[in-house]
Amino acid sequence: MKFGVIGFKGRMGSLILDVFSKDNHEPVLLIDKDEIIENDSPEVIIDFSTPDALKNTINLCEKYQSKLVIGTTALREEHFRLLENLSKKVAIVQSYNYSIGINIILDILEKVNKILENWDCEIIETHHSKKKDKPSGTAILIKNTLNRDVEVHSLRLGGIPGDHSVFFSNEGELIEITHRAISRKVFAIGALKAAKFILNKQNGLFTFKDIIKEELQ
Amino acid sequence: MKFGVIGFKGRMGSLILDVFSKDNHEPVLLIDKDEIIENDSPEVIIDFSTPDALKNTINLCEKYQSKLVIGTTALREEHFRLLENLSKKVAIVQSYNYSIGINIILDILEKVNKILENWDCEIIETHHSKKKDKPSGTAILIKNTLNRDVEVHSLRLGGIPGDHSVFFSNEGELIEITHRAISRKVFAIGALKAAKFILNKQNGLFTFKDIIKEELQ
Amino acid sequence: MKFGVIGFKGRMGSLILDVFSKDNHEPVLLIDKDEIIENDSPEVIIDFSTPDALKNTINLCEKYQSKLVIGTTALREEHFRLLENLSKKVAIVQSYNYSIGINIILDILEKVNKILENWDCEIIETHHSKKKDKPSGTAILIKNTLNRDVEVHSLRLGGIPGDHSVFFSNEGELIEITHRAISRKVFAIGALKAAKFILNKQNGLFTFKDIIKEELQ
């Protein structure tokens, strides 16, 4: 496929460029703060950059009728409204976490949350010290899935790609469910899976969970 | 209820005696290697002792028509055959682990095992240094649930009541599901739950999972 | 020895009463909110209750010329001043944590802190949901040992007796040092060790670390 990357010089952007290129896809639109490379019309645009970039990304999607895979975290309500509008015209995958493991864990939590409703519950997330948002988008996803008032502890440590743990405990026992991203590459691989998924969708706003579910059927 | 405890002087036996008594049940049959206290006919006999004791326990169940809650680990095929025979006459709960948390985890593993079939998988179990069997009965339960060739690592450390971890990993991510028993009391509480469960069953061989399932409905 | 326990009906108080009695020491002064048992003059008074109780405890120490082992957490400056005054007359051991393991870890942290000064550092402490103070006294001990601006994350989960973890990380690696109290009994055993330690001291304010150091020589 012909693809575009927003923030292609950043950590995630360059990984995405790398993973897509190695899978024989063609980068035709590369954008960063100080550089724009526009060679052709992309079928899909991948944006794992910052909320500030979103408006321009949406303009590009409309200009080229490109589908969108968006992994930017710390989005606000106004951003979700923009995405919903765009999704009437092109297909979008939006997720705070593009790893298969996290999405399996979200599925588990949905199922066990009710049985464990009387157990205490807390969340810990650990990321590299350069991550700006707190808590992580994934921790927010987990909290929303649990749908109760649960405390999130955010650690910022060295070069950790991303750990998330959920703890449930009563007087006599403790359950811990933990996910560790071994390298940030796992999110680029998930973005590629998402790009392939929406290639044959017309429009609509999808999540990474929809992809996992389609795969499980 | 009137209850009996096999191995009532041991670690688990004395906890069971304690937990049942505090819930206002009456110990009427207390047996250990060097002492037998037989005051009345027990409705339920609880045995968390050793495989060697099983034959005598079964004789007592037949003599008194008592139901049986058995938590002994390291049972062999011959023991299961004895239990199956007995279960035609009285109701039995047999489980290698009487904690709610472990049984929830077994349920989770059953569900995610298929999606994760291509991920590497290993198990770690840690128990106090006085535990004789290796691997733990619970680790065997977990392995059987996963139904694949997975390595179990057994650590024997100080006074740890019982930790179990299952790891799944591929090139890019790791999922860890861990259970920690905070005190051995949790198993005595589970045994009490099991005893109440079979009080109104005529016969049959049940597991702790059946109890969890009934509770979830 | 003849000993006294302040808050002898509480979780820690009753454990202390139990551990000291089993080691053949004689409880001669037992105090709780609604009950006072005063049989004889105690050689040592053990107080693991609340800061509010301290003033009365000090009066008792003065009245009986008793030594003091104090494990109460969340003490304020005023309390430390009271203890210092008392320590001119009788020997005192004051510590926020009476476990050997924690004190070994404090010793390790003192040694490695300098080499790791450019690594990120954070602390997690987890305790049972009934613990009132946040962060734990032990986490404060750890933070003071590290002597830098480090974040402490406090989790309150079910019946956890007490976990403490210190994380150091740079871009390429992570060091984790964790302590787990397996049961609260470990602190009662430490209190007994402390009581024996000050029996032959005239006066002065000691910490549990002084005891570990004496033992290591």
Place this chain on the structure above:
Amino acid sequence: MKFGVIGFKGRMGSLILDVFSKDNHEPVLLIDKDEIIENDSPEVIIDFSTPDALKNTINLCEKYQSKLVIGTTALREEHFRLLENLSKKVAIVQSYNYSIGINIILDILEKVNKILENWDCEIIETHHSKKKDKPSGTAILIKNTLNRDVEVHSLRLGGIPGDHSVFFSNEGELIEITHRAISRKVFAIGALKAAKFILNKQNGLFTFKDIIKEELQ
């Protein structure tokens, strides 16, 4: 410096080539099974390949009078004898683990091992599923430092760069000391540090620990 890499196409070899080149050093000798690039005489040769390659590596060191940084694991006694012989002529750094964190942990273990001699102790090491040797060289280093009969559990999981944990426990508490390599790059960075260290040494057999010690002074 002018450097050589043995196994430059492998995982570690290509990382070493990358890290040294980015630090402005010049690769002049690159060797793998099916390719030999020999442009100039290297000041240092870096070998993180397999024990089988060692003999040829030693020949190259003798031919070029190159210093040697060797990180190959699973070396046998015969290999150490070869290294000792070579070290009379050129300076060598040999270590099973080139991370700063692991070497700090080895230092800690040396110090606390005696106090904890009556505590149970076990080791867990986890590496990616392609690692061939079991237990890891680092686990062997740890075991040798502890100098007692301690069990090592080896897990092989997905893409884990390398985790090592040491557990000490008695009846009442547990100490865990864990190291996690966040990416394999950390070992290449350590190799670069080692190469700089021996540049101005004439001969002798050094370990990575000697480097840490020199740095601490």
